[in-house]
Amino acid sequence: MYTPKMLNGLLSNYMNQNSFQLAPQELLEPVNYILQLGGKRLRPLLMLMTYNLYKEDVKAALPAAYAYEIFHNFSLVHDDIMDEAAIRRGQTTIHKKYGINTGILSGDVMLIYAYRYLSQITNKGNLSKIVNIFNKTATDVCIGQQYDMNFETEDAITVEEYLKMIEYKTASLIASSMKTGAILAEVDDKDCNHIFEFGRNIGIAFQLQDDILDTFGNAATFGKRIGGDIVQNKKTYLVIKALELANVAQKKQLQELLSTIPEDEATKIKKVTELFNALHIKEIANKKKEEYHVLAMNHLQAVNVSKDKKLYLMELAKSLLKRKY
Amino acid sequence: MYTPKMLNGLLSNYMNQNSFQLAPQELLEPVNYILQLGGKRLRPLLMLMTYNLYKEDVKAALPAAYAYEIFHNFSLVHDDIMDEAAIRRGQTTIHKKYGINTGILSGDVMLIYAYRYLSQITNKGNLSKIVNIFNKTATDVCIGQQYDMNFETEDAITVEEYLKMIEYKTASLIASSMKTGAILAEVDDKDCNHIFEFGRNIGIAFQLQDDILDTFGNAATFGKRIGGDIVQNKKTYLVIKALELANVAQKKQLQELLSTIPEDEATKIKKVTELFNALHIKEIANKKKEEYHVLAMNHLQAVNVSKDKKLYLMELAKSLLKRKY
Numbered sequence: 001m002y003t004p005k006m007l008n009g010l011l012s013n014y015m016n017q018n019s020f021q022l023a024p025q026e027l028l029e030p031v032n033y034i035l036q037l038g039g040k041r042l043r044p045l046l047m048l049m050t051y052n053l054y055k056e057d058v059k060a061a062l063p064a065a066y067a068y069e070i071f072h073n074f075s076l077v078h079d080d081i082m083d084e085a086a087i088r089r090g091q092t093t094i095h096k097k098y099g100i101n102t103g104i105l106s107g108d109v110m111l112i113y114a115y116r117y118l119s120q121i122t123n124k125g126n127l128s129k130i131v132n133i134f135n136k137t138a139t140d141v142c143i144g145q146q147y148d149m150n151f152e153t154e155d156a157i158t159v160e161e162y163l164k165m166i167e168y169k170t171a172s173l174i175a176s177s178m179k180t181g182a183i184l185a186e187v188d189d190k191d192c193n194h195i196f197e198f199g200r201n202i203g204i205a206f207q208l209q210d211d212i213l214d215t216f217g218n219a220a221t222f223g224k225r226i227g228g229d230i231v232q233n234k235k236t237y238l239v240i241k242a243l244e245l246a247n248v249a250q251k252k253q254l255q256e257l258l259s260t261i262p263e264d265e266a267t268k269i270k271k272v273t274e275l276f277n278a279l280h281i282k283e284i285a286n287k288k289k290e291e292y293h294v295l296a297m298n299h300l301q302a303v304n305v306s307k308d309k310k311l312y313l314m315e316l317a318k319s320l321l322k323r324k325y
Numbered sequence: 326m327y328t329p330k331m332l333n334g335l336l337s338n339y340m341n342q343n344s345f346q347l348a349p350q351e352l353l354e355p356v357n358y359i360l361q362l363g364g365k366r367l368r369p370l371l372m373l374m375t376y377n378l379y380k381e382d383v384k385a386a387l388p389a390a391y392a393y394e395i396f397h398n399f400s401l402v403h404d405d406i407m408d409e410a411a412i413r414r415g416q417t418t419i420h421k422k423y424g425i426n427t428g429i430l431s432g433d434v435m436l437i438y439a440y441r442y443l444s445q446i447t448n449k450g451n452l453s454k455i456v457n458i459f460n461k462t463a464t465d466v467c468i469g470q471q472y473d474m475n476f477e478t479e480d481a482i483t484v485e486e487y488l489k490m491i492e493y494k495t496a497s498l499i500a501s502s503m504k505t506g507a508i509l510a511e512v513d514d515k516d517c518n519h520i521f522e523f524g525r526n527i528g529i530a531f532q533l534q535d536d537i538l539d540t541f542g543n544a545a546t547f548g549k550r551i552g553g554d555i556v557q558n559k560k561t562y563l564v565i566k567a568l569e570l571a572n573v574a575q576k577k578q579l580q581e582l583l584s585t586i587p588e589d590e591a592t593k594i595k596k597v598t599e600l601f602n603a604l605h606i607k608e609i610a611n612k613k614k615e616e617y618h619v620l621a622m623n624h625l626q627a628v629n630v631s632k633d634k635k636l637y638l639m640e641l642a643k644s645l646l647k648r649k650y
Contacts, residue, residue, distance in 0.1 A: 022468065024472060024475060026475060027467065078430070078433060104403055105403070105407065105474075111436055112463045112464050115459075119456045127449075131440065131456070132444060134440075135444065138437045139437050142430055145430060
């Protein structure tokens with residue numbers, strides 16, 4: 001069995017050997033730029049770890065793993081345009097660096113290349129199943145992004161609606177990536193389902209941690225601007241929960257703060273954070289995150305492989321939900 | 326054998342029965358809007374006609390045909406953003422009607438749905454081949470768009486470079502659509518290749534006609550603004566050929582006209598058109614178009630089916646290259 005570090009090494013090698021070969025330069029450069037910024041490469045790693053629960057020839061899962069990483073990067077590039085984000089992984093976003101047109105087109109090429117690598121799985125008998133899952137999760141990610149944008153101008157978002165949105169936008173891809181690893185390893189439907197549910201619940205918990213870090217993280221390690229969600233009036237779990245728990249005066253203040261784009265962003269971030277603190281939102285969000293963590297662990301426990309093989313996934317999940325970046 | 330009109334009817338029915346089922350409305354509405362604007366539906370029609378050269382159960386080719394039409398619409402939506410086009414098929418473009426973010430995201434969903442329908446072909450044994458061709462042509466379309474954008478700010482584009490660009494951007498998808506029809510009909514490689522080359526040459530001729538219509542067409546029937554290419558300083562075949570044939574004074578005038586975005590667009594269009602007329606550019610472009618038409622016909626002749634079966638394709642090609650819209 002491979003350690004996550006070894007799997008990351010195999011993935012890096014594969015990605016380097018399979019860097020995009022594209023002319024013209026105007027299209028190739030932005031794609032290489034975003035892929036070489038690194039990131040956590042969580043989705044391909046989880047796919048490889050899942051495959052490796054059952055089988056040792058992990059190279060067989062590398063093309064599909066790469067496909068999921070390319071897709072994830074495509075979605076970041078297009079989302080960053082829509083969200084007008086200037087920084088990603090501590091660096092300038094593609095559309096800020098190269099222009100919106102380049103952002104759109106290089107994203108399109110990445111989406112196509114995701115399918116290209118997905119089609120390179122060796123056992124073509126699985127292709128139809130793998131592509132169907134990918135089509136479904138790719139659509140989910142777009143739906144999630146649309147809900148996320150809708151929420152910015154909608155007032156009364158419930159916690160349930162929010163959790164559904166992050167399930168589409170974030171958890172679906174993580175869950176499908178892992179399920180794809182299981183299918184490639186020819187695992188039965190019961191295990192495939194538990195693997196998917198582990199990924200889905202970890203994905204939701206992962207996004208809740210992201211929400212927490214966006215306000216309470218450390219700028220040096222987080223890689224994005226602290227308070228970005230607040231500036232953008234994003235309806236995160238923190239905001240929705242705060243609006244639910246606030247008294248009349250706090251609610252009025254929070255709604256006012258989150259309905260404007262002020263010149264003094266730092267003050268806005270400070271005031272909203274103070275309100276979160278007064279309402280213990282960070283602790284509440286951490287508790288919710290832990291609930292999903294427990295759900296995920298229950299599904300992992302039900303997966304039909306020996307307990308010692310599951311340790312890497314357990315450790316990774318734990319570290320993801322305590323991460324600072 | 327089906328007439329093109331009958332095939333169009335089958336395609337329309339299939340498209341209506343398989344309209345996108347998507348929530349939220351903000352994502353569904355723009356997709357339905359562009360797909361219901363109609364257009365020529367040339368790529369799926371050519372695929373069905375190709376399949377029908379060999380086989381009668383044309384329904385087997387409908388999912389892949391729909392996939393190509395969806396992809397074509399995706400590329401129009403994203404290109405219209407990049408080209409800042411306001412009108413498509415005589416109607417407001419998606420990004421002008423719903424905003425750029427909606428244009429990006431609904432385009433993304435369409436690209437994913439193209440793969441979704443492509444994956445629905447009944448003979449899964451062909452899936453890998455069909456998807457590989459689609460990946461290649463989809464990448465070509467993006468490369469062509471990048472070259473097209475590059476050309477806007479480059480000075481000395483040769484006719485060869487221009488023809489390569491339209492091969493990527495337009496002809497590749499037409500050729501691949503037809504080849505896919507042939508593969509679905511289980512045709513041998515030799516015929517597949519002749520079909521592809523027919524499509525490629527017709528595709529180039531088709532784009533040359535598009536260039537001609539953009540300047541010399543009739544606004545009422547064309548569906549786009551007459552002179553749009555001139556306003557945008559697009560390096561079309563007309564411009565490249567005019568620069569090649571112009572005397573020193575004409576060249577200077579044309580370069581000046583095509584390096585500015587003037588307030589008075591009508592005068593710019595008029596002056597450039599006058600220069601084209603003085604240099605007989607329309608006639609030269611028509612001649613070039615006819616050369617590709619002849620090449621296409623030679624490949625069609627070599628296709629191993631009886632001559633009477635090829636009549637519909639011959640007629641369609643002829644009407645496309647004489648079209649006014």
